Every structure is written in structure tokens, then in C-alpha cells.
Amino acid sequence: MKNSFKKGIAIIGAVGALGSGAVFGADKAIDPYVDKGTFQELSIKSNIPQGERIEIHKDKAQMDLVFWNDEKRISIKPQLNNKDFNVASKRSLLSKRMEYKLGDITAFIKPKINNEFDIDFILESKPDTNIFIYKIDGAEDFDFFYQPELTQQEIADSADRPDNVVGSYAVYHKTKANHRVGSTNYATGKAFHIYRPKVIDANGVERWAELSYKNGILSVIIPQNFLNGAVYPVVVDPTFGYESIGATIAGIGDDIVGSEFSLAESGKITSMSLFIYDNFGSFGNAYKMGIYDTSGNFQAESEAGTVPSNFYQDWVTNNFTTPYSINNGNWVLVAFSNNGGWGMKYDSGETGQGYRDIDGTWSTFDDPATFTSEDRKYSIYATYTADAPENIGTFNVYDE
Numbered sequence: 001m002k003n004s005f006k007k008g009i010a011i012i013g014a015v016g017a018l019g020s021g022a023v024f025g026a027d028k029a030i031d032p033y034v035d036k037g038t039f040q041e042l043s044i045k046s047n048i049p050q051g052e053r054i055e056i057h058k059d060k061a062q063m064d065l066v067f068w069n070d071e072k073r074i075s076i077k078p079q080l081n082n083k084d085f086n087v088a089s090k091r092s093l094l095s096k097r098m099e100y101k102l103g104d105i106t107a108f109i110k111p112k113i114n115n116e117f118d119i120d121f122i123l124e125s126k127p128d129t130n131i132f133i134y135k136i137d138g139a140e141d142f143d144f145f146y147q148p149e150l151t152q153q154e155i156a157d158s159a160d161r162p163d164n165v166v167g168s169y170a171v172y173h174k175t176k177a178n179h180r181v182g183s184t185n186y187a188t189g190k191a192f193h194i195y196r197p198k199v200i201d202a203n204g205v206e207r208w209a210e211l212s213y214k215n216g217i218l219s220v221i222i223p224q225n226f227l228n229g230a231v232y233p234v235v236v237d238p239t240f241g242y243e244s245i246g247a248t249i250a251g252i253g254d255d256i257v258g259s260e261f262s263l264a265e266s267g268k269i270t271s272m273s274l275f276i277y278d279n280f281g282s283f284g285n286a287y288k289m290g291i292y293d294t295s296g297n298f299q300a301e302s303e304a305g306t307v308p309s310n311f312y313q314d315w316v317t318n319n320f321t322t323p324y325s326i327n328n329g330n331w332v333l334v335a336f337s338n339n340g341g342w343g344m345k346y347d348s349g350e351t352g353q354g355y356r357d358i359d360g361t362w363s364t365f366d367d368p369a370t371f372t373s374e375d376r377k378y379s380i381y382a383t384y385t386a387d388a389p390e391n392i393g394t395f396n397v398y399d400e
Contacts, residue, residue: 002346013035014203014386019301022105024323025112025340027260031094031096032096032111032374033056033096036055037056037078038057038059038170038305039055039056039058039064039288040055040056040058040196041052041053041054041055041056042056042111045351047088048185048187048244048313050067050068050069050184050185051066051067051068051070052066052067053066054066054111054117055111056098057089058088058089058098059086059087059088059089059385060077060084060086060087060100061073061077061078061084061085061087061089061107061108061109061119062076062077062099063075063076063077063109063119063210064119065192065240066196066359067191068176068184068186069184070278071184072138072141072191073138074136074137074138074139074175074191074192075135075136075137075138076119076134076135076240077134077135077136077137078107078119078120078121078132078133078134079133079134079135080102080105080107080121082133083341084135085100085107087100087101087102088100096110096111097109097110098110100130104124105121105124106121106122107119107120107122108120108122111326111345112207117240119134119240120235120236122231122233123233125141126227126228126230126232127227130221130222130223130224130227130332131219131221131222132219132220132222132236133217133219133220134217134218134219134220134235135216135217135218136213136216136217136218137215137216137300138229139171139216140216141174141175142171142172142173142174142191143171143172143173143174143211143350144169144170144171144194145169145171145172145347145348145349145350145377146167146168146169146213146348147161147165147166147167147168147169147170147247147248147347147348148165148166148167148348149161149166150301154285157180157250157251158250158251158253158343159248159249159250160249160250160251161247161248161249162247162248163208163244164194164195164198164239165196166196166197167208167210167249167250168193168194168195168196168211168247169193169194169211169213170190170193170214170246170247170347170348170349170377171190171192171193171299172188172189172190172191172329172347172349172377173186173189173190173191175189175262175264176189177189177261177262177381177384178261178263178381178382178383178384179381179382179384180265180267180305180383180384180385180386181270181383181384181386182385185383185393186244186375186381187244187273187376187379187381188244188377188379188381189244189379190244190245190246190347192240192375193239193240193247193347194211194213194218194238194239194240195238195239195240195247196208196209196211196238197209197211197220197236197237197238197239198221198236198237199223199226199234199236199237200234200235200237201226201229201230201231201232201233201234201235202230202231202232202233203231205226205230205231207222207223207226207317209221209222209223209236209238209239212321218238220231220236220238222234222236222323234372244379244381245275245345245379246275246344246345246346246347246377246378246379247345247347248345248346248347248348249277249343249344249345249371250343250344250345250346250376250378251342251343252335252336252337252343252344253337253341253359254336254337254338254339254359254361254362255336255356255357255358255359255360256290256334256335256336256355256356256357256360256365256366256369257334257335257336257344257354257355257356257357257378258292258332258333258334258335258351258354258355259332259333259346259349259353259354259355259376259377259378259380260294260330260331260333260352260354260355261330261331261332261333261381261382262329262330262339263326263327263328263330263331263382263384264328264388265325265328265387266325266326266328266387267325267326267384267385267387268324268325268326268384268387269291269300269320269323269324269382269383269384269387270316270319270320270321270323270383270384270385271289271302271317271319271351271382271383272289272290272302272318272320272333272335272381272382272383273315273316273318273380273381273382273383274287274289274315274317274318274344274379274380274382275291275313275314275315275316275345275379275380276307276311276313276314276315276316276342276343276344277312277313277342277343277345278307278311278312278313278342278343283384285307285338285339285342286304286305286306286307286337286338286362286363287304287305287306287307287308287316287335287336287337287338287342288301288302288303288304288305288318288335288336288338288363289301289302289333289334289335289380290302290333290334290335291324291326291331291332291333291334291382292331292332292334292355292365292369292371293331293332294331294332295368296357296369296370296371297367297368298365298366298367298368298369299324299326300320300324301320301365302318302319302320303318303319303321304318304321304363305318307342313345316356317383323385326384332371333378333380333381333382334355334356334357334380335380336360336362336365337362338353338362338363342399344378344379344380345378345379346376346377346378346379347376347377348375348376349375349376350375350377350378352373352374352375353374353375353376353377354373354374354375354376354377354378355371355372355373355374356371356372356374357369357370357371357372358370358372
């Protein structure tokens with residue numbers, strides 16, 4: 001990338017990955033867009049298609065992430081001195097890059113392979129600030145959970161948090177989760193993830209930058225001493241992606257592990273879904289999912305499943321033999337296995353949202369379970385049918 005730009009230009013940017021298992025084909029045509037008049041559109045393929053797409057505006061530097069059947073839209077806009085790049089884009093023939101020039105500063109947006117996109121600044125000289133801003137519109141309905149370094153206990157539990165996840169943000173809807181049959185599948189309620197940026201100068205010297213989010217403003221903070229000594233161009237790469245899968249790997253063992261979720265209405269749970277990460281050679285191991293109340297009292301369990309051969313990571317879904325009737329409120333959704341060689345995905349989340357019962361005995365869920373508290377949101381959710389509203393009576397209308 002450093003050979004693509006003239007020396008003396010700094011690139012400050014954001015890179016994004018889209019979709020729940022979504023992919024752009026590497027052999028797609030050079031022009032990946034569908035021209036929609038005021039914006040260029042990129043469709044996203046996902047395991048649970050629900051109209052996922054991105055929209056890159058032509059008249060300003062702005063990219064919109066659209067998901068959950070158009071129910072939610074997140075707009076990401078690079079800013080300069082608290083001002084948007086409200087200028088028309090320029091795009092070379094068959095180029096994927098949309099450029100927005102404001103004085104001697106250019107912002108550009110460009111999709112990449114592997115579900116990634118850049119939202120970058122190009123600077124002609126060393127900047128007079130080490131903080132670069134992205135305004136995020138539509139974020140008020142979401143919680144931004146900071147992902148710190150793993151604790152010693154998490155490391156002891158065989159958790160693995162990649163370097164670009166340390167210091168990142170997992171973004172979840174504040175109220176929406178699980179899947180009501182016939183409606184939108186919110187899964188765990190995770191909307192997208194903002195990964196920690198790395199800064200790289202023209203000589204390949206690397207340094208991690210810091211992310212800070214508050215009230216719709218994402219700040220990328222670059223160490224000033226790095227900028228002072230850097231050979232330009234400098235590349236800064238936070239990564240955006242929306243998905244329903246946690247970014248940290250947890251080795252589970254035979255513990256009963258899960259998270260607390262809120263069910264907005266009464267209904268009948270027909271199945272549960274779990275994202276299994278199996279890089280531990282546990283093919284053939286049995287697993288099942290279940291429901292507890294927040295006091296540790298067992299409620300119901302799914303049918304057992306078996307990890308398929310040559311399985312790596314994916315969602316698995318297990319049905320309930322008999323749909324389980326459940327009231328609205330908070331419930332703990334859990335999973336466990338007959339062997340220690342498997343894992344789950346999670347993000348650091350709300351205080352005490354994660355639950356763990358040590359050394360459960362397969363194939364019986366402990367009742368009651370002795371849960372310890374973890375600040376985790378595991379990748380597990382329930383599918384349910386909502387109860388019909390109560391019959392409030394018959395009304396007759398008479399003309400007089």
C-alpha cells in the first residue's frame with residue numbers, strides 16, 4: 001500500500017468488514033457497485049439474509065451500514081475540524097475508490113476484499129493533530145462495549161482475544177435480541193464491531209493506536225511521538241464490521257456457560273442457536289443448550305447435538321422436543337458439552353451478564369446451578385413464537 005501513494009502523503013483511515021459470515025467474491029468485476037443515483041450500493045451475502053448492504057454517498061464522505069431488513073442504519077462519516085466532507089466525490093473509471101477533496105485534505109471510501117472497506121484520510125504533510133474523528137449517526141440505540149485486555153482468569157480459562165480485538169468496541173442493540181419466528185432475526189443483538197487500529201509508516205514501522213467512543217463520536221488516537229518520527233505515508237486502520245458473533249474465543253470445557261438475555265414478550269421457545277468454535281479437535285463431541293432463571297433454577301433443555309467431522313466454526317441450532325412456554329423477563333441461555341475440546345465466542349459486555357457453572361456433569365444440567373459471574377455476552381440466542389394476544393371481547397356496532 002505504501003507504494004501506491006506519493007511520498008509525503010499520510011493516510012489516516014478506517015477499514016471495515018461486513019456481514020454475518022458475509023463475503024464479497026474475490027473474482028467479482030472491477031466495479032462492484034450498483035448505481036442508485038445519489039449513492040453506490042454494495043449488497044452483502046450473509047448466513048441469515050436480511051437486506052444487509054452498504055451505501056456510499058456521492059455528494060459527501062459517508063458510508064451507511066444497513067441491516068435487519070432496513071430497520072437500522074448506521075452512518076459513518078470522517079470529519080475534519082468537526083466538519084463533514086460535504087463535497088462531491090470523484091471516482092476514476094472502474095475504480096472502487098470514492099474520493100472527497102476538501103482543501104489539501106482528501107477523504108476516500110473504498111471496499112476491499114474479504115468484506116472490508118476503507119474510510120481514510122490522505123494528508124499532504126504531518127498533521128497538526130494526533131486525533132482523527134469519525135461521526136457515527138444512528139448509534140443512540142446501541143451500547144458500545146470496550147474490549148480490554150484479557151484478565152488472568154480469562155487466560156486461565158483458555159480465552160483468546162486477538163491483538164486487534166484488544167482495545168476494540170463490540171456494538172450491541174440496547175434492547176433487541178433473539179429471534180421471533182416470522183420476524184427479524186436479531187440473534188445476540190450484535191450489530192457491528194470496531195476493531196483496534198494499527199498505524200504503519202512507509203518504512204513498515206508499526207504502532208497500535210487507541211480507540212475512544214463517546215456519544216456518537218469515534219476517535220482514533222495516534223501516539224504523537226509516532227507521528228513526529230514517522231516516514232510518510234502513514235496508514236491507520238480501524239476495522240468496521242457488523243455481525244452477530246463475538247470476537248473473542250473461549251475454551252469452555254465441560255462447564256455450563258452462557259449469558260443473560262431479556263425476552264420482551266411471552267412465547268414458546270422452539271430452538272436455540274449457538275456459535276461453536278472448534279479448533280481443538282473435538283469432532284464428534286456431544287453438546288446441548290438450556291435455559292435457567294437468573295437464580296440458577298433449571299427450566300428446559302434442547303435436544304443434544306454432535307459436532308460434525310471437519311467442523312471449524314459456525315452456528316448450530318438444536319430444537320426443543322416440546323416447545324417451552326416462557327414469560328417475558330430475563331433468562332439465562334447456556335450450553336455445555338461432554339468433552340473439554342470445544343469453545344464459544346463472546347464479547348466483553350455488561351457487568352455480570354455472563355454465567356458459568358463449573359464442571360457440569362454431562363448430560364444432566366445442574367439444578368440448581370451454582371453460577372459465577374462473568375462480564376461476557378456469549379454468542380447464543382433463542383428462537384421463539386410469540387403468544388397470541390388475549391381475546392378482549394367482542395364489540396358490536398349498531399347504526400341508529
